[in-house]
Amino acid sequence: MDGKLKADLFCSLLMARHIMTGSQIKRIMEEEDIPSVEAFYEEHKRFMDEEHISAEQKENWEKFTSSDAYLRIDEYVEYVSAREIRSINRLDPVYPEYMQCLPNMPLILYYRGDLSLLEKKRPRVCIVGTRRPSVYGRRVTRDFSKKISMHGVAVVSGMARGVDSCAHEECLSCGGKTIAVMPCGLDRIYPKENRELYERIAREGLLLSELLPGTEPIRQYFPARNRILAAISDAVVITEAGKLSGTLHTASFAAAQGREVFAVPSTIYSETAEGNLALLKDGATVATEPEDVLAFLAHVVFFREMEEIRDQCYQKQLKEKIESSPETITSSEIRKIIMDMLAVSGVSTDEMVKESGLPYRMLVCELGKMELEGIIAKDGNKYVLTIRV
Amino acid sequence: MGQAVTRNAKVKTLYLQGLEGNIAEVEASIFPGLPSFEVVGLGDSSIREAKERVRASIRSCGFTFPNQRLLVNISPAYLHKSGSSFDLAIAMAILLASGQVTTQAMNIVIYGELSLVGQVRPVPGSISRLLCLETIDDTVLCIVPSKDMDEAGLLGCDVYGVDTLQEAISIISGDKGEAEIRHVVSDEPGQLLDPLPDPQTDISALRGQPDAERAIVLAASGFHNMLLVGSPGTGKSLSAKILQGILPPLSREEKIELLRVESALSVLSKEDIASGARPFRYVHHTCTPTAMVGGGRNASPGEISRALHGILFLDELPEFTPHVLDLLRVPIESGEMVISRNNCTNVFPARFMLVAAMNPCRCGKCMESPSECTCTPSMIASYQGKVSGALLDRMDISCTLNHISEESLLETMKGDFELQSMSWRRRIEEIWERQYERCDEAGIARCRNGEMREKNLGEIFRLGQKQMEYAAMAAHQLQLSVRGLQRVVRLARTVADLDEKKDVECEHIVEAISFRLPQWGSNRGG
Structure with missing residues (x-):
């Protein structure tokens, strides 16, 4: 039995059942001087009182203690680890530093695949866009994904239909590394037709989600997922996005998190690319070829190395x-x-x-x-x- | 005497054609007829004038000039000959033919210019003549102007030196008694060259300019051509002088090769012959093509040949006529200069180290303090463009000299530093020796790294596959030409030699790259 996974799952459950928020858990751990999530799990009963949580939350806790989820948590842990799902939390040294310093980052992340893709020194580019791309949009996505992944840069996307899937597929077919951030538990596949892609990324890349295994995809999770997409990427490339596309969320998260936003221009009469033009108007960087993005990455990587040396x-x-x-x-x-x-x-x-x-x-x-x-x-x-x- | 018979006599002489010494036969024939004196055999005016010098010399020595018909033939008669060195041979042939002098010697080789009172004067080209003497198999009796005894000593030739016609006669007639005759015997080993004096400027004067110091050491260690770029007063000429100072002395073979050139141009002093110093030819930028590479009606060697095994220093490189500079390209590659004239082809040796100095622009400030530079970009481009890329391509080392800081300036004034040039000189001699050994192993003519023109550099210079790939990658990255790559490899070998490494490693290649041609901003590419 994986004690760490169990503790992580437990904390996620606390959050999912509205018993404690992530920041509450963090605060308690800091105040009580608890070194790890496992230790927190050992002593969790101690904190379920008025001093630490509100009345409403307490009520939720009592409901939770009588539920199957709490009583049969070991079975749940078995279920999760059988699906090769692992977890990291903010106390782990492997939890990316660049995410630590951003607000609203998940306390716990679930993953399948190669976690080393999240290492600080590895450059990552997020390629996202509409679910219904035009022929032009597909072509742009493929071109960018191909060139970028061929330079050893990991391609990050959301595995949604359209541009996202296209970016993942092209990257894998070039032998590149890709990361998919899922809007559901990692034991679910969304959209369903991407089963093959899902398995391939689990083998050759990295699947990430902050959601508990078992969580179904729900529309309201999508924007939350997008903030992680932007957070783990050095730059975000929007190949084609409609006017109201969720992609624009990713772009605004990226801008807020200090990531470079690239938008690929298209004709002004195209409805499927209205979002791109709006982004460009707002000051996104124009990317007319993948080299634009790569050149930017060269700077990022270089200064990251320099910083490392400076630290040392x-x-x-x-x-x-x-x-x-x-x-x-x-x-x-x-x-x-x-x-x-x-x-x-x-x-x-x-x-x-x-x-x-x-x-x-x-x-x-x-x-x-x-x-x-x-x-x-x-x-x-x-x-x-x-x-x- | 007085009978109507023809009397003949002949002696051999040595004359100079280009840099080559050649053997000629001087025959004198006296036969009855109206008194006259003819010299035949394609001689030029200096040989025709010899008649009067010979006549006067013979008379002043107390002999009679034959009052008959006298014919002198210089063979081979189909070759043009020139010079005053035939005087002594003509006089001797006449004296032998007239019977006033008799000899036991079978083969007489004799040359020298005569004065009107019978003194023997030295002539240019002594070394080439004496070298030619060595090719004669028979035992010969060789008589030369006494001045040439120094050269003969160096070569170890068996010759007699004379100051007067009288002395020459006494040697030939076997009556060597009274005159004190100087004689060199061939069994003696050739005399050693004088040790080099300490260099006037020590390499430690370059403190505060480690880049230049390193470049000079590398240039000397591999005999690489070098380009020095820097503002006025940064020490370009000084660096060249220092470079000369750390070069090891000439070997005996090199010295002889150099003396062939020098002696063909003038009569050399004793000091010149014994000195082991490598030549340092400071060529002015008004130099003509002929003066630079050699030529002229009688095809004489130029500055590049006089800089043999030493330094050809071209200051203010862009001020030279482009035509003159481009003439240097072939000799740099082949190590010799071939000049053809209607009657012969002369090959002048031209293995030298080209050291060129230039300002980055006309006012000289565009590199050091661009804000003070008064040149327009087009002026800078045209100034730098005067030196052809093809010539620059043959510069293994390029070094930019910087103004030194005040502090370092003060330090250089103190003069309490250790002298290092001498120890470098010894070190470089060892390094050269190693380079020669490598040539022997590869079965090619001995040369230093900078002179290596073989195609399979990687093999000879011991570069591994990885190093070759690294060098090729670097060349691609920096857009170097194939010749540029070879340049880098040659220099990398020298860096490795200085490190006493058997194989060239990547770090040596990296250092070699740092001495490639300067990139003047946007004015000129790779």
Whole structure:
């Protein structure tokens, strides 16, 4: 019996039955100094009083304690784990950091497949659109999904009919990785005709949902699902969206969460793409080719790497290291030093040697590699950054 | 005497054609008839004038000039010959023919210019002549102007040096008694070259410019062509001088090859012959095509040949006529310059290290402080465009020099630093030796990395599959031409040699790439 899964399922049940909200659970855990969800489950009875929950919630709790869901929870856990469904919660180290810092992110996520697709360093692009795309819309979706996935970028979508399914299918057929965020429990398949696609993504990609297994798809869950779509993506591409499409929700979530929104333009007379044009009018970025999106991602990935390096080491420690034992400096540390020096303006090799105190050879080798990767370029006698914020 | 018989005599002499020494026979014939003196055998005016010098010399030495019909033939008669070196041979042939001098020697080789009072003067081309002497199998009695004894000493030739016609006569007639005759015997090993003096400017003067320092060391280690780009006063000429300072001394073979060129142009001093210093030819930008690569009516070697095994330094590269610069392309590739004239084809050796310096623009500031640059973009483009891409393509190393900071400037003034050029010189000698060994292993002519023109560089230079792919990837990324890729590989090999690595690794390739041609903003591509 998977204790973690059980605890996670229990917390989800509390939320689904309106006994506690996610933030209440979190608050209790913080106040009572509870280290994990499992520990919370062990002691959950302690918190079901007036001090922690309202009268109404208490009533719900009492109803819940007498229900099958509570009494036969072990059977339920068996059912879920038999379907290869796993869970992560916000206390797990694998819970993505970029989601932690957003408001309204789920306490618990269920998944099937390869969770490593959610790692911070892996770029992800969400491709969404209307359920009834035109021929043009399909073609755009396929083109973007193909090019983007061929560059090792995971394609995120909602597995809905139309553009979403199209994006997943194209990505898989190119051997790419895809993530589907479902508007229902992961033991359900929606829409039904996507059974094959569903199984394939479970095997080769990642299925995600915040909903308890067993939850049927209901329209009101769709926008909530869209906020996760946007949250796990670095950029959202809207290939074709109608005027009132749910896709526009995804776009507005993305904008609110600080993700780049790309909209592909089409003819102004097209009804199926009115949403795109509206987005463009609102200031979405124009994407006329997949490279537009890829170029943006290159920046994102690069700065993410830089940030990582910055987190790892501090300049002062580095200085000491250079003086005491230059041979132990790693290439990423040298990169960091170079990036810092080039941040403001171009610098010549001679100046860099002088400023950093690094051995000439090490510096030159790293500069060469960075130049080959296109991060920096030589302009006359100076090196400059090719990527600017 | 006075009888109506013909008397003949002949001696051999050595003359210069281009850089080649050749053997000619000088025959003198005296027969009855009205007194006259003719020289035949396609000689030019300097040979025709020899008649008067010979006549005066013979008389001033107390001999009689034959008062009969006198004919001198210089064979092979179908080749054009020139120069004053035939004087001594003509005089000797006449004296032998007239019976005033007798000899036991079978083969006499003799050359030199005569003065009116019978002094023997040195002539250019001594080394080539003496080298030619070595090709004669028979034992010969060789008499040369005493000045050429230094060269003979270097080559180890068996010759007698003379200062006067009288001395030459006493050697030939076997009467060597009184005159103090200088004689070099071939069994002696060739004399050693003088050790190189310490360089005038030490490489430590480049403190604060590690990029330039490294470029110079690499250029010297692989004998790579180098381009120095920098604003006025950043030390371009200084760098070239320092580069010369860290080059190892000439080997004996190299020295002899160089002396062939130098001696063909003028008479060399003793110091010139003994010095092991590599040439440093500072060529001015008004240089004509002929002066640069050689040529002229009598096809003499140019600056590129005089820079043999040393440095050809072209300051202010864009100021040179494009035509002159483009002439350099072939000799850089082939290591020699072929010049054909109507009667012969001359091959001048031209293995040199091209070191060129240039400003980035006319005012020189566009790189260092663009805001102060007074050139328009089109001016900059046309300035840089004067150097053809084809020539730039042959520069293995390109180094941009920067103004050094105030601090470093102060440091360079102190002068309390350790001198490093000498130790580099020794180190580079070892590195060259390793490069030669690699050539031997590959079964190709010995050369340094920068001179390597073989196609299978990867194999000879020991690059693995991975390294080859890496280099190709880099070349693709940076849009380098095939020649550009070879340039990178050659330089990478030198970097690895400096690291004392047997195989070239990726990091060596990366460093080599950092010395590729400068990219001047948008003005010029890869």
